[in-house]
Amino acid sequence: MRLKSLTHHWSKRSNRVRLGIFSVALLPQFLLFFLGYFHTIFNEKQNLRTVLELGDRQMSSLMRAAEITLEDVKSHLTNDLDETSINESHVRRLQKIVYEDPRFREIGIVNQDGYLYLTNLGVIEPPVLLSESNRSDPLREEMQIIGPVTTTVMQEQSVIFALPTEDQGEVNLLVNPVILNYWLGLNSLNLGPDGYIAYVLDSDQEIIAGTGLLPRNGVLSSQTPDRSRIQLERRLEASDITIVVDVSKAWVLGKWIDFWKFGIPLSIASSLLIALFGSRFFPPQKSLEGDIPRALFNDEFRLHYQPVVDMETGSCIGCEALIRWQHTDRGLLFPGVFIPVAEETKLIVKLGDWIIQKAIEDLYELLIEHPYLYLSINLSPIQLVSGNDSRRIVNHLKKYHQISKNLIFEITENILIEDNQTNIPKALLDIQDQGAKIALDDFGTGHSGISYLSKLKVDYLKIDRRFITDGELPVHATSLLEGMIDLGRRLQVTLVAEGVETEFQKQGLLKKGVRYGQGYLWAKPMPIEEFHQFLATHSQEVQLPSQDMKLLP
Ligand code: C2E
Ligand code: CA
Ligand code: CA
Numbered sequence: 260m261r262l263k264s265l266t267h268h269w270s271k272r273s274n275r276v277r278l279g280i281f282s283v284a285l286l287p288q289f290l291l292f293f294l295g296y297f298h299t300i301f302n303e304k305q306n307l308r309t310v311l312e313l314g315d316r317q318m319s320s321l322m323r324a325a326e327i328t329l330e331d332v333k334s335h336l337t338n339d340l341d342e343t344s345i346n347e348s349h350v351r352r353l354q355k356i357v358y359e360d361p362r363f364r365e366i367g368i369v370n371q372d373g374y375l376y377l378t379n380l381g382v383i384e385p386p387v388l389l390s391e392s393n394r395s396d397p398l399r400e401e402m403q404i405i406g407p408v409t410t411t412v413m414q415e416q417s418v419i420f421a422l423p424t425e426d427q428g429e430v431n432l433l434v435n436p437v438i439l440n441y442w443l444g445l446n447s448l449n450l451g452p453d454g455y456i457a458y459v460l461d462s463d464q465e466i467i468a469g470t471g472l473l474p475r476n477g478v479l480s481s482q483t484p485d486r487s488r489i490q491l492e493r494r495l496e497a498s499d500i501t502i503v504v505d506v507s508k509a510w511v512l513g514k515w516i517d518f519w520k521f522g523i524p525l526s527i528a529s530s531l532l533i534a535l536f537g538s539r540f541f542p543p544q545k546s547l548e549g550d551i552p553r554a555l556f557n558d559e560f561r562l563h564y565q566p567v568v569d570m571e572t573g574s575c576i577g578c579e580a581l582i583r584w585q586h587t588d589r590g591l592l593f594p595g596v597f598i599p600v601a602e603e604t605k606l607i608v609k610l611g612d613w614i615i616q617k618a619i620e621d622l623y624e625l626l627i628e629h630p631y632l633y634l635s636i637n638l639s640p641i642q643l644v645s646g647n648d649s650r651r652i653v654n655h656l657k658k659y660h661q662i663s664k665n666l667i668f669e670i671t672e673n674i675l676i677e678d679n680q681t682n683i684p685k686a687l688l689d690i691q692d693q694g695a696k697i698a699l700d701d702f703g704t705g706h707s708g709i710s711y712l713s714k715l716k717v718d719y720l721k722i723d724r725r726f727i728t729d730g731e732l733p734v735h736a737t738s739l740l741e742g743m744i745d746l747g748r749r750l751q752v753t754l755v756a757e758g759v760e761t762e763f764q765k766q767g768l769l770k771k772g773v774r775y776g777q778g779y780l781w782a783k784p785m786p787i788e789e790f791h792q793f794l795a796t797h798s799q800e801v802q803l804p805s806q807d808m809k810l811l812p
Contacts, residue, residue, distance in 0.1 A: 281534035288526040292519065299515040300508065304489055307504050310448060310456065311493040314502045317443045318458060318468075318495055321362065322420070325432050326402050328356055329422035332366060332430045336377075345377050353379035362442055364417060365410075365433040369394065371426045375412065387411050395421035395429050404460065404500065406467050407436045407477065418467050436468060445470040451510030461499040479503065547597050550586070551606045555613055559585050562617050563784035566793060567635070567755055567777045570765050575797040577633035578625075579669070579777060580618045581784040582610075602641050608651070611642045615655045621787050622662055628791075629798055635667040635698060640683060643670070649686035656693035663694040667719060671700045687715055698755070703743055712750060720747050722773065724758025744771055 336349060353366045357379045367378040373394060374386035389411055395403040406418035410433060418439055421431040440446050445456060448470060455471030457479055464479045474480065482490060482505070489511065492503045554560060564578040584592040601607040615636060622634045643649045656663045668690055670683075687697050698719035699712075703726055726732065726740045747754040756768045759778030768776060782793055 277534050281530050284530035284533040285526070288530065292523075292526075295515060295519070296512065299511060300489070303506070303511045304491065307489065307491050307506070311491060311502050311504060314443060314445070314456070314458070315493055315495055318498075318500065318502070321439075321442060322402070322404075322498065324360065324362065325420040325434075326422070328360065328363065328366075329402060329420065329430050329432060332356065332368070333422055333424055336368060336430070345382055349377060350379065350381055353377070362434060362438060363432050364415075364435050364438070365413070367412075367431050367433070368428070369431065370428045371397070378412065380412075383412065393419065395419075395423050395431070397423045397427040397429065399423060404467055404498075406465070439468045440470055443468055450504070450506050451513075452507075454504075454506035454510065456502065456504040459501050459503055461494075461501055467500070547600045548604045548606070551597070551601055551604070551610065554584060554586070555609060557587075559587065560610070560613060560617075561585055561786065562614065562621065563786055564621070564634075564790040565777055565784040566782050566790070566797065567633075567775055568781045568797070570756075570759075570769050570774060570776045573797065575629075575781075575794055576631070576775065577635065577667070578790060579635040579784075580614065580621075580637070582614055582637075583784075598639065602639050605641060607639045607641045608648050611639060612651060612655075615652060619655065619659050619662065619666075622665060623659075624787070625791070625794070626662060626665065629794055632794075632798075633665045633667055633696075635669050637669045637700065640670065643683045643686040644681050646682050646686075649682060649689065652686070653689050653693060656690065656695055660693065666695040667698050668695060669698040669700040669719075669721065684715055691716070691718075701757075703739055712746070712752075717750075717752055719753045719755055721777075722754060722756045724756075724778070727756055727758050727760075727764050727768070727778070729761055729763055741771065744773060748772065 332353070336352065357363050357366055365378055365380065367375050369375050369389060370386070373389050373391075375389055376383050376386035393405065393408050393411065395405065400423060402420055402422045404418065404420055407416045408419065409415065410417050416436055417433040418436055419431050419433055421429045423429050443458070445468065448456060450456060450471045453472045455469060455473050457466045457469030457471075457473055459466055459469075459479050464481070466473055466477050466479055482503070484490065487509065488505055488507050490503075490505045492501050494501045561583045562580045563583055564580060566575040567577040567579060568574065569576050582594050582598070584597055586592050598607065601610050618634055618636050622632075625632050625634070638652070641648070642652065652668075656666070668687075670687070691697060696718035697715070698721055699717045700721050701723045702720045704723045720743065722740070722743060726736060726743075731737075732740065744754060746752075753775065754773045755775040755777060756764075756773050757777050759765055759768065759776040759780045761780060764778075765776060765780060781797070785793065
């Protein structure tokens, strides 16, 4: 029942792996998505700045044209003119100007008393008095823009370009606001449902041209900055006009989301594909972790034993238990494939239990004929990290206390150092308290086994097979090996060389003072039955690997 729920738990875990890949695959796309947001806002601002720049150019050119026209009218018509001397030729002259430039609707001339008396439409008889608000300030010299106002004569909305004359009258040009928008290129702008662009007179905030959601009264109330909107303005040079543009960020983002309407499903789909295919790349891990509880239940794990030999006499003094998995679909699996998975999933604790139990059972059998034999069991640090887990090992030892002296627990040097702060050192001491021994595995490959050696009395050092070669070792490796051998001797720790494959290697090690070895030179790891046979021919002269190795009671 418990195994079943474990299997279920780990299949859920493999879904989590997929979810992990999915999230990781999605991450850059989310980043792009967020970057896209800022990029869109930035881009929109750039676009609007271009719009303002263009608007500036359009208005400036329009004002120049108006100014030239008005100067022309002023110099040719007002000097020699008064209400009494005007005639049809003057009207035609004005008409010609208006026809020549389609931007202008009407040209008028106003006397110093504010009476409009001549336009391109004809002589105004009697002259019409213009209201103050429709007139330029006669005290200023430059052209002024007024408007939009409803003209007195035609009763139409117009923007007025007015140039005062020396006699304090004015000449003016009327422009239809619709035409003005058109000429300024405003009609083609898309600024969203509540965006607008406006040419505003600085003096009274009156809007002389613009498009979008403009205030009905034609006056732009002073703007308070709004973070939900993009608001930009540009003051036109040598005029009292500012162009203001204002669009909603939500609308800009809407355009961006429109783009992502395809982008988001597309990116999620591609991440899903990556997650699906990605998890295919790790099938052993994916299925193995789910398989371990089942394999324990179905008894698919095996322990093989590799002899440890006294290299001087050739007799077998012990063995190392090495796990194998007779997988129903995948055949024989080696620990390198599934131990990391078991460690990652913490299933190693359960598997470790089985290993210890099985090794002890086998050891009982072996001790019947070979009472001096010792047996090594590899421990994963995961089995020692928590007090609860390490207590399981101690409990095994308590239960089988008669043989605990024949047991060695191997632990790799690297992990010990890294986990110096954890329960591991205490767990190892507890194990030693039960009479079992501790071996430092893969010695010479870690960072600093020495610092650990000062804290705990290790019983065995297993010299890593990287130091065992037929050829010359690199100089630093040779001195390391000699250092390790020297250290072993000083600390009275038994040295075992791993991975001895040739007679030459064996002789070299013996010469250096290493007495015990393990490797293909004698045998590969083998099932217990074969190991019994091996012992039958290799156990004549038993040598104890260390002084405190006692006979079984
Ligand atoms: P290890 O503890 O260093 O085990 C020695 C490895 O070297 C074994 O590989 C063994 O088959 C191999 N070997 C022995 N003699 C020679 C030789 O002369 N030449 C060469 N090239 N190789 C040799 P194996 O059985 O594949 O085990 C690999 C590792 O898996 C072990 O390294 C150990 O760290 C781990 N492992 C094995 N069994 C267990 C176990 O029951 N529990 C745990 N936690 N780990 C285990
Ligand atoms: Ca080992
Ligand atoms: Ca080793």
